[in-house]
Amino acid sequence: MKVLEFYGMKPEDSLLLEFKGGFDPQAALDRELEPFLQVLEEYGDGWMPDVVNGKRRRKYARAAVWKALEERRDENSTGLGLYRTKWPAIDMSLSLWLPPLPLRLRISINVKPLTFFAEVEHCRQFVEMVRAWACRYPVTHAWAHSSDDAALAGAPRFGRDQQTSIRDGFDKIYEVCWLNVFGPKLVEAVGLERMLSTPAHRVEELPNGAILLVTWPTVADFASKEARLAQARAHAHLRPDLDFDTVMRTLHERSAMLAPVEPRFHPDMAPLLSQVVERAASYERQRRIAEFNAWRPPEPEEWRPAASALPPDVDNPEGALEQYSLYAEHLVALLHSEVPSVFKATPESLTDADFYFWREEFPKSRLREAIDEHAVPAIGAYLGEVLVRNLGGKWIPRQKLEEAQVLVGNRVWLPFVRARNYMQSRQSLLDYSLTYLYRTAERHQG
Numbered sequence: 001m002k003v004l005e006f007y008g009m010k011p012e013d014s015l016l017l018e019f020k021g022g023f024d025p026q027a028a029l030d031r032e033l034e035p036f037l038q039v040l041e042e043y044g045d046g047w048m049p050d051v052v053n054g055k056r057r058r059k060y061a062r063a064a065v066w067k068a069l070e071e072r073r074d075e076n077s078t079g080l081g082l083y084r085t086k087w088p089a090i091d092m093s094l095s096l097w098l099p100p101l102p103l104r105l106r107i108s109i110n111v112k113p114l115t116f117f118a119e120v121e122h123c124r125q126f127v128e129m130v131r132a133w134a135c136r137y138p139v140t141h142a143w144a145h146s147s148d149d150a151a152l153a154g155a156p157r158f159g160r161d162q163q164t165s166i167r168d169g170f171d172k173i174y175e176v177c178w179l180n181v182f183g184p185k186l187v188e189a190v191g192l193e194r195m196l197s198t199p200a201h202r203v204e205e206l207p208n209g210a211i212l213l214v215t216w217p218t219v220a221d222f223a224s225k226e227a228r229l230a231q232a233r234a235h236a237h238l239r240p241d242l243d244f245d246t247v248m249r250t251l252h253e254r255s256a257m258l259a260p261v262e263p264r265f266h267p268d269m270a271p272l273l274s275q276v277v278e279r280a281a282s283y284e285r286q287r288r289i290a291e292f293n294a295w296r297p298p299e300p301e302e303w304r305p306a307a308s309a310l311p312p313d314v315d316n317p318e319g320a321l322e323q324y325s326l327y328a329e330h331l332v333a334l335l336h337s338e339v340p341s342v343f344k345a346t347p348e349s350l351t352d353a354d355f356y357f358w359r360e361e362f363p364k365s366r367l368r369e370a371i372d373e374h375a376v377p378a379i380g381a382y383l384g385e386v387l388v389r390n391l392g393g394k395w396i397p398r399q400k401l402e403e404a405q406v407l408v409g410n411r412v413w414l415p416f417v418r419a420r421n422y423m424q425s426r427q428s429l430l431d432y433s434l435t436y437l438y439r440t441a442e443r444h445q446g
Contacts (some may be wrong), residue, residue, distance in 0.1 A: 003083040006091040011282040014112035016147035021137040043129035049082035118220035141170040145177035148283035184209035320397035327381030380416030
């Protein structure tokens with residue numbers, strides 16, 4: 001059963017819910033979780049999961065849920081995943097910690113895209129769902145918010161290290177999200193009267209002593225000035241030790257980091273940088289676009305005037321050319337399954353190779369010895385072959401690979417030197433891209 005690959009899609013913002021609570025260990029598990037599913041089915045309009053994943057995928061049904069929990073159960077825990085086959089996409093999980101571990105129920109929901117929750121009714125139903133769960137399962141803390149903004153806020157630890165976060169839990173209000181449920185212990189620490197007097201869209205005391213707080217009617221416009229003001233007022237009210245202006249400034253800074261930025265990349269590098277940007281987490285993408293708008297690739301230094309070209313110094317020039325061709329074939333053998341265009345040896349294939357090496361973090365993820373002995377010769381030879389085939393270049397073979405040149409117009413290029421520089425780091429894959437050397441050679445070929 002094919003489901004939407006939530007994390008395999010183009011990264012974009014989503015609505016993220018994290019819910020931590022408890023349950024009755026004495027009750028039969030199916031009876032204890034029946035209200036959970038009933039509430040999900042009632043309020044999950046438009047994004048309701050239709051696939052249950054245990055040890056295998058099944059069409060959603062309560063019987064499939066019980067089967068999945070049974071399959072995944074071990075000595076002290078069980079859980080399952082819930083997904084969709086149609087847009088919007090969802091990545092949802094239910095996890096249960098059982099004795100001898102401290103009892104805990106955790107619900108995680110991620111719905112993409114966030115724009116699905118631009119409608120007031122969709123948001124209202126989501127809030128009612130969380131409220132119903134919080135009334136039924138003793139909640140310690142729950143929140144729902146833009147996943148991008150939550151990431152910028154340091155979620156799920158909100159700026160704390162892992163050990164501190166595990167030790168202290170959500171012992172004070174580190175962040176106010178669009179939707180919040182504060183458990184009785186946190187309500188006691190802040191004070192019930194202060195909690196209930198929070199300036200917000202909705203504040204409600206639940207029957208079990210928890211507080212439900214919603215800052216704004218809709219979550220999709222969380223970054224608007226009005227929604228940010230409501231968020232800051234609520235946070236500063238619940239944390240009187242915080243300065244309101246500082247809280248407000250922090251929220252505006254996060255909004256600015258998420259605001260759309262029009263790409264204005266260097267034209268030679270735009271095809272490569274567009275792919276690089278698409279790989280960035282959605283909360284980082286606009287910052288990356290801004291960085292690449294300001295960035296310009298260094299001008300290639302791996303060339304000499306044609307008048308200064310070193311003459312051939314090999315006894316068998318044809319044999320040297322065959323060796324370069326063999327090196328280039330090694331690169332084709334390495335990349336052909338991931339980068340099919342390498343068979344064509346075109347400028348576009350250089351861009352595809354650039355992106356592959358960047359995506360794989362090749363200089364860091366492979367042994368340095370293997371890079372120097374195998375990758376650098378293969379990449380340099382392939383770059384040289386593309387110059388020869390597409391720009392009418394001519395190899396000038398040399399005994400030392402790094403001295404081998406390709407004559408194009410009034411310059412000779414040093415493809416093996418470029419390959420060595422290229423393979424130093426992930427950043428050097430951009431600074432010394434194969435694409436940019438080719439485009440520079442192309443401009444100077446006449």
